[in-house]
Amino acid sequence: MDKINLTELGKKKVIEVKGWQFNYREIVIFVCLCVSLIATLALTIVVATKGSSGNMTGGTDGQTGTVPPMADDVCMTPPCLESASYQLLDMNRSAHPCNDFYNFACGRWPMLSPLNPDESEVTPFTRMNGDNQEKLRRILESTDGHDPNWATGNKVKAIFGTCLNEYDKGLEGGNDLLDVIRDCGGWDVTGDWDAQSSNFLYAFEKVHIDYWTDALFQFRVGTDWYDTTKRIIEIVNGSKGSFLIEVTKGSVAAFEAAITAVSGEDFIL
Secondary structure: OOOEEEEEEOOEEEEEEOOEEEEHHHHHHHHHHHHHHHHHHHHHHHHHHHHHHHHHHOOOOOOOOOOOOOOOOOOOOHHHHHHHHHHHHHOOOOOOOOOOHHHHHHOOHHHHOOOOOOOOOOOHHHHHHHHHHHHHHHHHHOOOOOOOOOHHHHHHHHHHHHHHOHHHHHHHOOHHHHHHHHHOOOOOOOOOOOOOOOOHHHHHHHHHHHOOOOOOOEEEEEEOOOOOOOEEEEEEOHHHOEEEEEOOHHHHHHHHHHHHHHHOOOOOO
């Protein structure tokens, strides 16, 4: 074990450690430097911690703190700012994110987005959809702001106005619907249907092709759920679900035979 010897060198007392000699003044200066270094490190950690907490809470809603500098790649266009406003409005900045992150991120959502009696759910998507519907309604009801020669816009506005014109619809008394029924072969209730001349396939084709209405079932082409290299015909039959048929001559022939048996008339795709 190394010995620490307290010796007398002239008139000054020194401490000897492993052959090194230190007087009291040098030891005091060394201790003071160590204490100063530790205090500086501790103060730096405290200041950094408070600065980080201030940046998290922000400087709004009564909270204090520094705002971090804005990055060069931050989107500041009106659509970006509008999208960001949805998030900022729902946040509860009085809550600390480390203690209750859900309250911090969504704390104001129940207050700003109450569930109405006619709604089953309220989500950010339903809220944005409602806002878009309201914007679209204002555009369609406006009488200016568009070129009068803009045929597409004028047609959309005309259709929208027709749907809202309850008075004219009342005067028509359902004549438009009766015209569609007669065009599809008539209806026994209205007295313009003839059982001898009735043609199911003609009516079925009129409804599907001319009036874009899926009667009984719907046809569409999609990808096979079990083999993505194949294309299939999907037949959606109301509430009974979706039946998937591979596009082959045999499956198409079987489907044609089934429809023919149901309708009593030849059915060809």
